Amino acid sequence: MQSGDEPAAAVLEADALCLRFGAVEALKSVSLRVAPRQIHAVIGPNGAGKSSLLNCLSGFYRPQSGAVRFCGQDISALVPHKRAALGISRTFQGIQTYPSMTARQNILTGYDARMRTGLFSALLYWGRVRAEEEAFAAKAERIIEFLELEELRHALVGDMAYGMRKRVDLGRALALDPKILIMDEPMAGMSAEEKGDLARYILDIRDGLGIPVVLVEHDMEVVMDISDRITVIDFGQVIACGTPAEIRADERVIAAYLGGGSA
Incomplete structure (x- = not known):
């Protein structure tokens, strides 16, 4: 049993990830910590580095520095299917089904x-x-x-x-x-009713199945409604991390979204 002031051990952690494509720095010392039974959203303007972070977590990209840990194990060198076998599951922006x-x-x-x-x-x-x-x-x-x-x-x-x-x-x-589910823009292209249904399933995955979720999503209303914690990335850097109420009031986040963040 965890003490009242001791945080639960992280299910998935990114520690100071740096990812470069030539001269472009996609991620600049990005860290993320996902606790058990937590919906952790990652938000930011287009091109901020959100999908690059998910690709590092799931093994499709290998950062030049930093580490990814899963249930305390360093998995930085593992390829995607090895991470999937450990319990890291992912959905992508596009539908990956067999029609x-x-x-x-x-x-x-x-x-x-x-x-x-x-x-x-x-x-x-x-x-x-x-x-x-x-x-x-x-x-x-x-x-x-x-x-x-x-x-x-x-x-x-x-x-x-x-x-x-x-x-x-x-x-x-x-x-x-899965022991954790990573979802990249799952609600893109959906109607309001479909978004509501999917949001309910995501909450059920956390509450009923006990599976933590890492969520990249552009619908801020949904993010604020269902997330336990939010990490905000802009220009490849973490500019804020906190509860929805904290993020909503953060001046750096407001500036990134309303003051001309990365395209």
């Missing part, structure tokens, strides 16, 4: 990183393989129910409305049994 497959089949593809049986066992279809497949199928059904996709479980994703495809994409990320 010719059903919602259920798409969600089941998310379990590939969790498979423990090898090709030889699969070819012989040993009992262990069968048991593993049945367990994954049951988990997929729980995700379908969690995301209220029951009526669409056997529908082709390519025939679905945009918001439903995004929901299936989220289900595939949840199939990794």
